[in-house]
Amino acid sequence: MSQLGLNNAGVGRRLAAFTYDSLVTCGVLLAASIAFVPFLHGGVLTPMEPTPLTFLYYAWILGWIAAYFGYCWTRNGQTVGMLAWRLKLIDSQNRRVTWPTALKRVAVAYLLWAPVFVGYWALFHGWPSVPRKAALAFSLLPVVAAYLWIWIDKERLAWPDRWTRTRVVVLAKRKKGGE
Numbered sequence: 001m002s003q004l005g006l007n008n009a010g011v012g013r014r015l016a017a018f019t020y021d022s023l024v025t026c027g028v029l030l031a032a033s034i035a036f037v038p039f040l041h042g043g044v045l046t047p048m049e050p051t052p053l054t055f056l057y058y059a060w061i062l063g064w065i066a067a068y069f070g071y072c073w074t075r076n077g078q079t080v081g082m083l084a085w086r087l088k089l090i091d092s093q094n095r096r097v098t099w100p101t102a103l104k105r106v107a108v109a110y111l112l113w114a115p116v117f118v119g120y121w122a123l124f125h126g127w128p129s130v131p132r133k134a135a136l137a138f139s140l141l142p143v144v145a146a147y148l149w150i151w152i153d154k155e156r157l158a159w160p161d162r163w164t165r166t167r168v169v170v171l172a173k174r175k176k177g178g179e
Contacts, residue, residue, distance in 0.1 A: 006170070007170045014150075016084075021079050024080045025065060028065075029065070032061060039053060066106045076088075077089045105160055111142075115142060123135070145159075
């Protein structure tokens with residue numbers, strides 16, 4: 001618990017917020033992808049047949065993800081999922097995070113997820129089913145370890161919290177009836 005009485009969020013709440021945010025992010029990415037439709041001429045972009053347009057698309061998508069999270073975190077410290085689960089991202093001084101801090105946190109997330117996406121694109125896609133599934137599960141270890149670390153850390157901070165000097169706190173319940 002901090003000096004302000006805010007508890008750092010546990011694994012369950014973060015996972016629930018992540019699930020909500022995954023759905024919102026899919027909608028954001030769907031809207032962002034519309035910009036590429038005129039360039040496809042009825043085709044599709046596939047990771048197995050990369051073209052310069054494919055890499056431009058990936059950069060575009062990563063930029064939109066960073067913009068969504070950065071905007072939410074710098075605006076009020078909460079994404080849609082965090083709002084639903086009463087979570088808030090704050091800096092080490094208990095203030096709203098800045099754009100550089102938000103982008104650093106997004107970069108940390110990209111690094112933690114990189115083994116999954118880069119591994120599948122570069123290696124796993126051609127493997128037989130069972131080894132591919134095992135490799136994908138193994139590639140999730142950095143993400144899983146980063147958040148299960150909360151159970152070990154005396155302050156209940158995940159690796160991204162430590163590395164960016166931020167924390168995700170649980171907000172108090174609002175009183176009903178406008179009290």
